[in-house]
Amino acid sequence: MKTHFLNRRQRDGLFGFVLDIPALALTVAFIIVPIFDSVIKSFQEYGVRNIISGKPGVWNNWANYLYLSKTDLFLKATIHTFSFVTAVVVVQFLLSLALALILNTDIKGARFLRSIMMTPWVVPTVISALIWMWLFQPQYGLVRYLISIASFGAVTDFAILNNPKTALMGVGIAALWKQIPLMSLLLLAGLQNVPHDIEEAAMIDGAGKVRRFYSVVLPYLSPVIKVTISMSIIENFKQFPLFWTMTGGGPNNATTTLAVLSYREAFVSMNLGAGSAVTTLWMVMMIAVVFFYNQIFRIQDMG
Amino acid sequence: MKRISVCMVLLVVVTALVFAGGKAESAAAPVTIKVANYALLESGYEPFWKQVKVDFEAANPGISIEWVTAPYGEIVNQVVNMAGGGNKVDVIFGEIDWVPGLVDAGLASPITDILSKSFIDDFYVDVLKSFEVDGKPYGIPLYVSPYVLYYNKDLFTQAGLDPAKPPKTFDEMLSYAEKLAKLKDANGNKVYAFGQTTASVPVSGASLNALVFNFGGQVLDAKGALAIDNKGFRDAFAMVQLLDQKGYNPQNAKLKDLRNLFALGQLAMYYDQSWGFNGVKSINADAQRFTASAEPLKGGSGSGQSLLQAHCFILVNNGKSRADATRKFVEFVISEETLNAYLRDLTPAYPAKHSMAAMESVVNSGILAGASPAAGRVQVQTFIPKISDLNLELCALAQAITVGKENLDSAIAKFKNTATVKLSQ
Numbered sequence: 184m185k186t187h188f189l190n191r192r193q194r195d196g197l198f199g200f201v202l203d204i205p206a207l208a209l210t211v212a213f214i215i216v217p218i219f220d221s222v223i224k225s226f227q228e229y230g231v232r233n234i235i236s237g238k239p240g241v242w243n244n245w246a247n248y249l250y251l252s253k254t255d256l257f258l259k260a261t262i263h264t265f266s267f268v269t270a271v272v273v274v275q276f277l278l279s280l281a282l283a284l285i286l287n288t289d290i291k292g293a294r295f296l297r298s299i300m301m302t303p304w305v306v307p308t309v310i311s312a313l314i315w316m317w318l319f320q321p322q323y324g325l326v327r328y329l330i331s332i333a334s335f336g337a338v339t340d341f342a343i344l345n346n347p348k349t350a351l352m353g354v355g356i357a358a359l360w361k362q363i364p365l366m367s368l369l370l371l372a373g374l375q376n377v378p379h380d381i382e383e384a385a386m387i388d389g390a391g392k393v394r395r396f397y398s399v400v401l402p403y404l405s406p407v408i409k410v411t412i413s414m415s416i417i418e419n420f421k422q423f424p425l426f427w428t429m430t431g432g433g434p435n436n437a438t439t440t441l442a443v444l445s446y447r448e449a450f451v452s453m454n455l456g457a458g459s460a461v462t463t464l465w466m467v468m469m470i471a472v473v474f475f476y477n478q479i480f481r482i483q484d485m486g
Numbered sequence: 487m488k489r490i491s492v493c494m495v496l497l498v499v500v501t502a503l504v505f506a507g508g509k510a511e512s513a514a515a516p517v518t519i520k521v522a523n524y525a526l527l528e529s530g531y532e533p534f535w536k537q538v539k540v541d542f543e544a545a546n547p548g549i550s551i552e553w554v555t556a557p558y559g560e561i562v563n564q565v566v567n568m569a570g571g572g573n574k575v576d577v578i579f580g581e582i583d584w585v586p587g588l589v590d591a592g593l594a595s596p597i598t599d600i601l602s603k604s605f606i607d608d609f610y611v612d613v614l615k616s617f618e619v620d621g622k623p624y625g626i627p628l629y630v631s632p633y634v635l636y637y638n639k640d641l642f643t644q645a646g647l648d649p650a651k652p653p654k655t656f657d658e659m660l661s662y663a664e665k666l667a668k669l670k671d672a673n674g675n676k677v678y679a680f681g682q683t684t685a686s687v688p689v690s691g692a693s694l695n696a697l698v699f700n701f702g703g704q705v706l707d708a709k710g711a712l713a714i715d716n717k718g719f720r721d722a723f724a725m726v727q728l729l730d731q732k733g734y735n736p737q738n739a740k741l742k743d744l745r746n747l748f749a750l751g752q753l754a755m756y757y758d759q760s761w762g763f764n765g766v767k768s769i770n771a772d773a774q775r776f777t778a779s780a781e782p783l784k785g786g787s788g789s790g791q792s793l794l795q796a797h798c799f800i801l802v803n804n805g806k807s808r809a810d811a812t813r814k815f816v817e818f819v820i821s822e823e824t825l826n827a828y829l830r831d832l833t834p835a836y837p838a839k840h841s842m843a844a845m846e847s848v849v850n851s852g853i854l855a856g857a858s859p860a861a862g863r864v865q866v867q868t869f870i871p872k873i874s875d876l877n878l879e880l881c882a883l884a885q886a887i888t889v890g891k892e893n894l895d896s897a898i899a900k901f902k903n904t905a906t907v908k909l910s911q
Contacts, residue, residue, distance in 0.1 A: 231591035234570035246911075253907045322736055322747055323675075339676075345738045345889050433686030434738050435890040436882055450563055451688070452875045453587055454911060 218466070225459035233455075240456060247460035257461065259436060260444040261468070263351060267440060268419045268472075271355050271362075275415055276408075278359065279366035286367070287374045297368070304364040312428035315357035319344050319429075344430055347437035354425050354438055361425075362418065366411050373407030374400065409480045413473060420469050441465040515548075517811040520575040522554040524561040530768060534828055542818050549811045562587065569593055569802075576812045578800040583692055583873055585617055585625045588800050590871035595803040596622040601813055608839045616794045616866050625798040628820055629835035631760035632792035632864050633696040634857035635780040641677060641754040644669055652755075652780035652856065654790075656700070656725055659755065659783055663734045666754040679734040681744040681756030682726060684884035689741060691877020693757055694884055695793050698722040699865045702788030705880070710870040712905050714898065721786040723887060723894060730888035737889050741765075749773050757782070759795045761833040763853055779857035794864040796838070836861045872909055879905045 189197065225247055227240030251257040282300075286293050303311065318326050321342030330341040343353035377400050385395050401408075423442035426432060432439035432447065439447075441461060449458025525531040539551045554575050556564040562584055565575055569591075578588065588594040597606060597617075606614070609626070617625040639649035645665040653659040663679030671677055682697060683690040695705050703718020729735035736747060745762055747753035749769035766773045784790035799816055803809055818824060820838075822845045829835055830847030834854050837843060848854075870876070879901060886897040 231566050231587075231593075234566060235592050250907065250911045254904045256904065320743070321738075322678075322743070322752065323750070342737060347885075347890050431686035432878075433881065433885055435885040435892075437890075447875070447878070451878065452872055452908065452911075453591065457911060 221459045222463050224456055225463045227456050229456040229459070231453045231455070243456065247454075247456045248464075250457055251460055251464075256436065256439065256444060257464075260439050260441045260461075263438060264420065264440040264442075264465075264468075267351055267355060267358075267422070268416060270352075271358050271419045272412060272415045274355075275359055275362055275366055276412060279363050279370055279411075282363065282367040283370035283374055286371050297371070300364045300367065302364070303361050306361070308361065308424040309428055311357055311361045312425045315353075315360070315425075316344070316429045319353055321345050345434055347435045350430055350434060350437045354429055357425050357429065358419060358422060362415065366415060369407060369411045370404065373404045377403040405480075409477075413476060416472060416476060417469065420465075420472070441468075515807070516550065517548060517807050518550045518552050519577065519808055519811045519815060520552045520554050520573075521577040521579065521815070522556075522561055522565045522575045523579040524556060524558045525579060526553055526555045527557055530764060530832065534832060538819060538824065541824075542815060545818065546811075546814055549814065551815065565593070566591060574802050574804055576802055576804055576808050577815065578802070579628075580798065580800060581689070582616065582625065582627070582794065582796040582798055583688060583877070585798070585800055586619060586869035586871050586873050589619045589624050589869070593802055594624045594800045596624055597626050597801055598622065599803055600801045600809045601626065601816060605813075605817055608841050610838055610840065610862075612862070612864070612866070613794065613796070613838045616796070616864070617798070619869050625796075625800045626816060626820065627796035627798045627838040628825065629761075629829060629833065630794055630796040630838050630861075630864075631835045632794060632857075632860050633693055633757045633782055634760050634854070634860065635755055635782060636748065636758055636763065636766070636777055637755040637780060638748065638751065638753070638776050639778050640776040641666060641669060641751065645754075649778065652778070653783060654781070656783050656785040660728075662755075663729075663732070667732070667734055669754070671751045675752055677751070678736050678747060678753045679732075679755065680729055681739065681747065681753050682729060682735050683739055683741045683744055683757070684726065684735075684881055684888060685738050685740040685743070686878060686881050686885070687740055688874040688877040689759075690884075691874075691880040692793060692795070693741070694722070694726070694880045695867060695877065696757070696782070697726070697785075699791045699793055700782050700788050701725070701785035702791070703786075704865075705876070706868045706870065708868055710868045712902065712909055714902060714905075718786055718788055720894070720898065723883060723898065725785060726884050727887045727894055735888075738885060745769070748777075751776075760835045760854055760857070761797070763834050764832055774853070777853060779854050781857055781860035781863075789863070790860065791863050791865040792860060793867055797833075797835075870909065875908055876905060879908065 224240055226242060226245070228243040228246065229240030232238075233240055286297055306314075318324055319342070321327060321340070321344070326343070327339075327341045331339045343349045343356075382395055382399050385399050390398065421442060422440070423446065426438050426440055426443050427446065430438040432443040442465075445458050445461035445465060448461055449455050452458075523535060526535050535553075539553070543550055554564065554568070555561075561578070561580065565578055565588075568575065574593070578584070585594065606623075606626075613627060613630055614623045617623040617627070635652065637652050642649040642662075645662070645668070647662055647665060653662050659680060666677060666679040669677040683693050698705055698719050701718035701721040703716045703720075703722055704713055705719065707713035726735070730737060736743060736753070739747075741758060741762055742765060744753060744756045744758065745765040746769060748756055749766045760779070763773070763777065766777065782790045782792040799819070801812055801816070822842050825837070825842070826845050826847045829837070829845070830851070834851055836854070836858075837845060837848055842848070867873075882904075883897055883901040886892040886900070887894050890897070
């Protein structure tokens with residue numbers, strides 16, 4: 184009889200671990216190490232010269248973080264980021280849910296609509312940004328022209344990206360156009376998994392459409408909602424190409440988000456230490472937001 | 487004895503073969519130089535650069551060019567990332583404003599380390615001064631230009647203005663603008679009188695810096711410190727605000743937006759780098775007929791000085807053999823033979839060398855004739871590593887007082903605080 188040093192359960196565990204090694208190695212090499220590297224650099228004087236010469240950065244006594252506190256750019260970038268994420272995620276969820284509910288009915292052309300509505304999602308983000316930038320172009324853009332016609336010539340200078348008060352909304356519209364299709368499709372998949380017999384039972388018990396939606400559909404849809412919203416929060420928290428292409432952070436820094444600020448510090452100012460400081464604070468904020476979001480859903484689930 | 491003799495002969499033969507072979511190999515060793523060039527991704531310029539490679543390699547057997555390409559906005563990062571991995575390019579084709587950043591990064595070499603003295607001495611001294619960091623030039627220009635005033639002769643005629651008499655001062659420009667702003671294009675669209683770029687891109691900041699020079703002001707002093715407490719600086723931004731209040735200037739526009747509007751006949755005058763006309767012509771070929779150029783305007787107590795703009799080569803020293811090949815490449819490109827057709831057909835600009843002053847494309851350049859007297863009236867801007875960031879802050883200031891509707895003096899005070907902090911880091 185053959186004897187083993189390990190029992191079957193331990194052997195299975197070891198085998199599983201061996202299978203996980205490639206994924207773990209990739210995660211460590213391309214996610215964990217760069218994060219630690221970035222955090223370390225945020226405490227150092229580290230510029231492009233260090234990259235080229237291979238010389239390590241030098242501890243600079245919190246100078247990168249103190250530098251961020253000397254102007255209002257970081258504070259404003261944080262406010263812009265949170266405003267953008269909140270507005271886009273809320274509007275995106277409401278519109279996506281409405282679209283998913285419509286597509287879940289037996290309306291004519293629903294299948295065709297489902298196919299074509301994915302088009303914005305497959306368009307690369309930079310291309311989407313260029314398309315919307317040209318649409319919103321204030322002198323000869325299509326949107327300006329359409330608004331001029333719709334208002335019978337009363338509004339001829341519509342320039343959403345030029346006004347510091349509306350520029351964030353302009354980028355938000357482009358983000359919604361790009362992201363709504365995927366969220367709608369995921370919610371639609373969730374809706375199609377809601378058991379019909381439970382809905383029918385509720386209907387027989389006298390529940391109206393609204394009651395059925397809140398008491399049957401939403402609870403079944405809850406896991407999908409949780410995943411889609413956290414995906415959307417992360418996607419918009421780290422949104423960069425739309426901002427950089429459409430506005431470059433302007434006008435008057437009105438669309439300078441944390442993503443834009445970190446890029447400017449690292450690759451325009453060529454100060455990778457300050458860029459890393461922005462990125463580190465940004466990462467901490469994103470972790471906190473996702474943590475609290477998950478806590479809220481956990482409390483709701485328990486409820 | 488016989489055996490020893492044979493061994494000695496063999497040793498001599500083998501030694502001779504090894505050394506002879508080594509010598510022959512090093513003499514004929516092919517050299518590849520890496521040239522970072524964003525223009526290869528721009529359809530208008532791609533054929534020119536491809537032909538440069540063909541012609542240069544034919545004229546210099548044993549030297550080949552390897553292009554390193556990336557879009558305009560990404561090429562510097564591409565070069566830096568490559569260098570970080572130990573793979574340095576030899577030449578970077580780019581803007582004059584890229585020089586200080588690449589010097590600070592430790593990548594750019596003084597051109598005196600690579601190019602011959604006789605070649606360098608042929609360049610205008612004042613032009614080379616614009617490339618100096620700590621007294622050494624770190625870039626060599628292919629061609630140069632101040633910001634020139636392009637104007638639409640047809641629109642001048644329609645407004646009752648003499649197209650042969652462009653404005654010379656900002657006051658004159660404002661009186662012209664009053665008439666030009668009343669025009670509509672063929673489709674009933676508004677005609678903007680005067681274009682000054684203010685969008686959030688570094689080149690717009692450089693253009694605003696040139697505007698400050700027009701008014702006799704400065705942004706940085708000779709040591710590279712922020713020095714904006716001067717009348718010219720305030721006057722220049724007061725003009726930006728006035729142009730916006732009167733609706734003469736397309737708000738928050740990039741240079742390419744201004745070129746589009748100008749090509750479509752919706753912009754009567756605007757400031758651009760001379761080679762920006764290529765962008766205008768690519769949209770409307772008829773622009774050649776209705777476009778003329780003029781000197782930068784004089785404002786306040788200024789004499790209409792401007793900022794030198796240049797497309798240049800920034801060189802990296804990668805050892806003797808590659809440096810020699812780089813020298814040959816630079817001397818091949820910055821020559822009348824290579825650049826004559828380029829400056830005539832693609833990129834109207836002024837040569838930077840004495841020996842190219844009389845070249846046909848410059849002498850017969852109808853487009854640049856009006857602006858020619860200003861070619862030598864450029865002010866040297868002190869190079870600082872954070873020039874791009876400073877330029878973006880200048881754009882933010884222009885936006886604050888135009889689309890942001892902020893008070894001029896408080897916006898300048900805020901700019902001063904932010905720029906001081908940024909430059910001190």
